Amino acid sequence: MIVTPRIMVRIVAIVVAAMLLQLSFFSQVEVLQTSPDILPAVAVSLGLLGGSLAGAVSGFAIGLLLDCLIVEALGASSMVLLSVGYLAGVYRERFDVTNSLVPPLLCMGLTLLAEASFAALQLMLGVDAPISALIVRDMVIKSIFAFFLGVPIYLGIRRALRPALIEDQAVRRSAQPRMMGA
Amino acid sequence: MYRKQVRRRRAVLALLVVSSFALLTATYGQRSGGLQRGVSAVFGPFQEGADRALKPARDLVNWFDQTFEARGQNERLQDEVEQLRSEVAAGKVALSENNQLRKLVGLQRAGELPLGFEPVTGRVIGKSPTVWYSTVTIDHGTSSGVRVNDPVINGDGLVGRITSATRGTAQVTLITDHTSAVSAMALTEDQGIQGVIKPEVGNPDDLILDFIDSNQHVRTSQLVVTAGFKARGLASFYPYGIPIGRVTDATIAEQEASQQVHVRPFADLRNLQFVQVLTK
Numbered sequence: 001m002i003v004t005p006r007i008m009v010r011i012v013a014i015v016v017a018a019m020l021l022q023l024s025f026f027s028q029v030e031v032l033q034t035s036p037d038i039l040p041a042v043a044v045s046l047g048l049l050g051g052s053l054a055g056a057v058s059g060f061a062i063g064l065l066l067d068c069l070i071v072e073a074l075g076a077s078s079m080v081l082l083s084v085g086y087l088a089g090v091y092r093e094r095f096d097v098t099n100s101l102v103p104p105l106l107c108m109g110l111t112l113l114a115e116a117s118f119a120a121l122q123l124m125l126g127v128d129a130p131i132s133a134l135i136v137r138d139m140v141i142k143s144i145f146a147f148f149l150g151v152p153i154y155l156g157i158r159r160a161l162r163p164a165l166i167e168d169q170a171v172r173r174s175a176q177p178r179m180m181g182a
Numbered sequence: 183m184y185r186k187q188v189r190r191r192r193a194v195l196a197l198l199v200v201s202s203f204a205l206l207t208a209t210y211g212q213r214s215g216g217l218q219r220g221v222s223a224v225f226g227p228f229q230e231g232a233d234r235a236l237k238p239a240r241d242l243v244n245w246f247d248q249t250f251e252a253r254g255q256n257e258r259l260q261d262e263v264e265q266l267r268s269e270v271a272a273g274k275v276a277l278s279e280n281n282q283l284r285k286l287v288g289l290q291r292a293g294e295l296p297l298g299f300e301p302v303t304g305r306v307i308g309k310s311p312t313v314w315y316s317t318v319t320i321d322h323g324t325s326s327g328v329r330v331n332d333p334v335i336n337g338d339g340l341v342g343r344i345t346s347a348t349r350g351t352a353q354v355t356l357i358t359d360h361t362s363a364v365s366a367m368a369l370t371e372d373q374g375i376q377g378v379i380k381p382e383v384g385n386p387d388d389l390i391l392d393f394i395d396s397n398q399h400v401r402t403s404q405l406v407v408t409a410g411f412k413a414r415g416l417a418s419f420y421p422y423g424i425p426i427g428r429v430t431d432a433t434i435a436e437q438e439a440s441q442q443v444h445v446r447p448f449a450d451l452r453n454l455q456f457v458q459v460l461t462k
Contacts, residue, residue: 020225023308023319024232029243030452033251037311053191060198064205068221069229070310070317071346071353075206082198115312122314122360125210127383129360135384138313 001050007164011046011054014157015062018042023069034138036145038153039066040114041107043081045150045157047088048103049165059085076125080117084110107150112143219348222319226307226351230321233307244453265403296410296421299333299460302326304352306454313384316342316359318454323350327461331419333408336457339425339448340364340408344459352459356451357426358386365409365418366391366426368400368443375400376409379426379445386452389427389445400443404429421460 001007018038026036039062047055062085063078088106097103116139123131158165209215304320322328324347334341334354342362346353357364358381367374368391377394391406406429410422431444 016228020228020232021236022311024229025236025240027309027311028306028453029240030247031243032247033452035309035311039311053194056195056198060202063202065221066311068218069225069308069319070315071218071222072310072315072317073206073210074215074217075202075204075209078205079199079202082195082202086195118312118314125206127314127360128363129380129383130390131383132385132388135313138384 001054001161001164002166003050003054003164007161010160011058014042014046014160015058015065018153019062019065019069022066031145032141034141034145036149037111037115037142038146038149039063039077040081040084040111041146041150041153042157043085044088044107044110045103045154047085048092048097048106048154049158049161050089051093052086052089055085055087055089056082057085059083073125076118076121080114080121083117084114087113103154104147104150107153108143108147111146112139115139115142219346222346222351222353223348226319226321226323226348229307229319229351230305233305233321296423296460299421299462300327301458302328302461303456303458304328305456307351309454313386314360316356316362316381316386316451317345318354318356318457320352320354320457320459321350322459323347323352325349328352328459329461332462333420333424333460334457335424335460336449336454338450339427340420341449341451341454341457343419354457354459356386357381357389357447358383358451364420364426365411366406367409368394368429369405369407370401374409377442379406387446388430389447390442391429391445392442394437394441394443396438396441399434399437400429400432402429402432404432406445 003011022038026038029035043055043059043062046058050058059081060078063076063081064074066077066081067074088110091106119135119139302322304322304326306318307321308319310317328344328347330344330347332344334343340357342354342356342359344352345355355362357379360381360383362379362381364379365376366379367376375394375398377391380390380392382388382390391400394400406426408420408422408424408426409418410420411418425448427445427447429443430446437443
């Protein structure tokens with residue numbers, strides 16, 4: 001991904017829009033008694049499109065903004081989401097994303113990882129209350145939601161960042177019609 | 183060239199990880215830093231706008247979910263209605279007695295709200311995405327008289343308390359947050375059994391009334407209200423008498439072994455739309 005100031009503005013807009021959508025919509029709806037969490041999927045999509053560095057920085061920024069808005073200790077969400085964005089970026093750098101199922105599967109797997117890491121982090125920091133086994137159910141259902149929401153999120157972000165994507169530019173160049181004799 | 187890129191990438195990653203640890207160390211246990219207040223103040227109007235714009239879509243999704251859930255709840259609710267009918271009759275008698283006693287001792291009729299508090303009604307405009315933090319953001323802040331530690335209720339019962347406030351928004355930490363602890367009382371016919379209401383993380387339909395006296399036995403379906411203690415300069419944030427929930431599981435074995443019983447909160451903490459902040 002070629003990050004120009006204009007693309008940077010688009011990434012910031014994506015992060016802010018995703019945050020508002022999460023806090024004002026997804027966190028307040030319940031399906032199967034669980035609220036979907038789209039933020040790991042956004043970090044995964046940015047990592048898949050921009051590489052490990054872009055994924056890590058975006059994940060860190062999303063986490064920091066989230067912790068600021070829900071007024072919790074800063075750093076916990078940043079650490080989890082930067083790992084998720086980084087891992088998605090590493091996948092993109094090592095393997096080709098040729099199958100259309102790769103983004104939703106990565107969203108699902110890495111959302112599960114994010115939820116489990118966040119739970120581990122909270123347990124390490126100390127939770128002063130008993131913990132219900134329903135936490136595990138919540139994590140699994142959130143990751144299933146991430147699979148289904150991963151497709152539109154990935155495609156939407158890909159569309160928004162299209163001018164910066166190297167592969168798309170190459171495809172578009174090769175798809176341009178050529179005039180005979182020109 | 184490639185090595186330089188890899189080194190730069192690793193350096194940035196290390197910097198981000200170290201920054202996360204540093205932030206966590208510096209801000210852990212503090213719920214209201216300057217940065218958080220600033221960001222909340224900036225985002226408050228946008229959150230409020232997004233909340234209003236997305237309400238129809240949110241209601242539609244919740245309607246589908248609740249319709250499926252309602253099928254299973256129907257039978258349980260019918261049993262509950264029968265039980266409540268008999269309780270209402272008993273309650274009316276008690277209310278009449280209570281009114282007479284109040285007149286006798288010359289007390290002012292308190293109404294439904296605790297005395298000395300002014301309610302500020304707020305709309306929920308944001309909610310934490312993780313079960314580890316049970317917090318919601320409301321659209322009223324210090325400009326409406328909302329202060330940190332003000333108790334928050336809704337039509338059903340206790341919801342939580344204010345833990346952070348900007349001019350236009352405030353953060354409510356729900357009673358299901360793992361940092362929450364409310365001094366409470368299970369009401370029996372002649373006395374109250376004191377304890378502390380704590381959550382069970384991940385299950386917002388179950389609270390635990392902990393630290394109860396193992397010599398006194400709490401029974402299923404007893405009402406639990408805030409205890410509102412005041413002693414040696416220390417006072418509970420919550421005034422006496424706000425309903426919290428009803429005891430659902432109170433085995434004698436559990437009470438004797440771990441001094442706790444299970445309570446189902448009255449307030450539906452999963453679907454909060456409006457809350458009332460009790461300001462002084």
